[in-house]
Amino acid sequence: MRNFKYHDYRTDIIISVLFILYLLFIVYGSLVPFNFQHITLHDAWDKFQKLRFIGIDDISRTDWATNIMLGIPAGFLGMAVFYRVTGFTAIFLAASSVLTVCIATSWTAEFLQLFFSSRVPSINDIVAQAIGEGVGIICWLISGKKVINGLASFFRTHSLSSKLQFLFWSYLSLIILYNIMPLDLSLSPVEIYRKWQTGHINLVPFGFHVKSLSQLLYNTLTDILTWIPLAFYLARYEGFSVTRSTAMILMIAFAIEGIQLLIISRISDITDIITALTGGFTGSVAGRVLMTEKKSPDRAALNDNTPQQKRRFSYTHLLIAIILFTLWTGIILAVYWFPFNFVVDKSMIKEQLHNLSLIPFKNYQITGIFNAITQLFRKSLFFIPGGIILSWFIKGGDKYSPHINLAIMALWFSAVCAVAGIAELGQFFLPDKVPDLTDIMIGCIGAWAGFFFSKQLYQTATFQKR
Secondary structure, eight states: OOOGGGOOHHHHHHHHHHHHHHHHHHHHHHHTTOOBOOOOHHHHHHHHHTOOOOOGGGSOHHHHHHHHHHHHHHHHHHHHTTTTOOSHHHHHHHHHHHHHHHHHHHHHHHHHGGGBTTOOOOHHHHHHHHHHHHHHHHHHHHHHHHHHHHHHHHHHOOOHHHHHHHHHHHHHHHHHHHHHTTOOBOOOHHHHHHHHHTTOEEOSTTOSOOSOHHHHHHHHHHHHHHHHHHHHHHHHTSOOOHHHHHHHHHHHHHHHHHHHTTBTTSOEEHHHHHHHHHHHHHHHHHHHHTOOOOOOHHHHHHHSOOHHHHTOOOHHHHHHHHHHHHHHHHHHHHHHHTTOOOOOOHHHHHHHHHHOOSSTTHHHHHTOHHHHHHHHHHHHHHHHHHHHHHHHHTGGGTSSOHHHHHHHHHHHHHHHHHHHHHHHHHGGGOTTOOOOHHHHHHHHHHHHHHHHHHHHHHHHHHHHHO
16 A cells, blocks of 8 residues: 555545535535525624623533534544645644634634524634634544545555445444534433433333324334444455344444433434344345355456457346336335325425425524434435446446446436435425425435445456456
8 A cells, every 4th residue: 555645636636625615514504594684794793703702501512512523524624635744843834724724714604694694603613613623633643644545545455355344444433423423421420310301311112202103214214224234244244143243233332322321412212222233133134145155267257347248238237227226216205205195285385385495404404413414314325225226237337338337327317316306396295294405415415425435346346356
């Protein structure tokens, strides 16, 4: 593996773009839903100067911790822009510059909130984000170069097992990180008792309140799906038995719930243990069933994609892809439209149209940051198979010529967008559903992610055969 300092400049551009996009995200998230109010620049500046820091005991600990967590990626990505920099002085100047830019962005976001009636600017938010940005910088200094080298290794290595292992640990880290956010920990028995009194500790399976049966089934299904990839990897590629891989998933779920017991803003629910057990068992069984012996060199050679094979069109291959896509579409529509209580009511449709927003993530902002992250993850998860099917159909780009692959990809992703659009369109006629154009975008991003990573794995597997 090459050392980090030899990466090409495409890495620099990608990291810089990600850093800028994240700073814009902070500003955008601070202003949604953009309910503009008229106020002069002079009056706004006068009000901003009068803002004062409020004692931590007098504010929401959850908001404080959330803003700290919001700042961490900014500091980390900012330092990643300078990953080529070496030497104490240069690193210190880079860290100072990154912290200055990040704090300036937080100040700008809070100041702009004065021009929007639905937002309340706060010095506390700036301070909390600054702390998070400082933590992000420290995290970079501790492990940043390892992350860059790990990403570079993922794209350059020709070892399928190494790539799968990287994805496994990355996916597991994301699940753990989400479930322990925003780290507003408390070891006080009084705080834990308050969680119990407010219903944030549930020891009765499926004993929490839900709006409808469809919401219950949706939440349960997505929670089960979350654990299936982890268990599948352990059983299929690490060779764990069904019992061992299921037990491993169960142990991780128990650990997460134990930590959530100490996090004031999170709910500890025994139902999560049940869904983890179900997902772990399902993924483990699927992994063991699909375990096959490695192909012999002769067999692999027969399956190698020669130039002649790239141009050979298989109608059987196309038929299987269409069947898989149709089944996936049926699952998407079933999830989004259940319980299928369609109502053709003009007043309801008008209300749905009135509530439909062209502002991305407006409805997500209303429901709170954790619910927003949960919905983002769940809705993208359902569309990932759409991209995986495409990668399988074109064999990671090695099945047909580049022009044909490009045409197939364009047609396929148009179909994915159409599926997402139809799913949202049908919700106009469902009383308990809220159609949202943002969900179409999330679905397309999920499908792209599924295609991108599965393409990497497929190309690596093809290279190993050769």
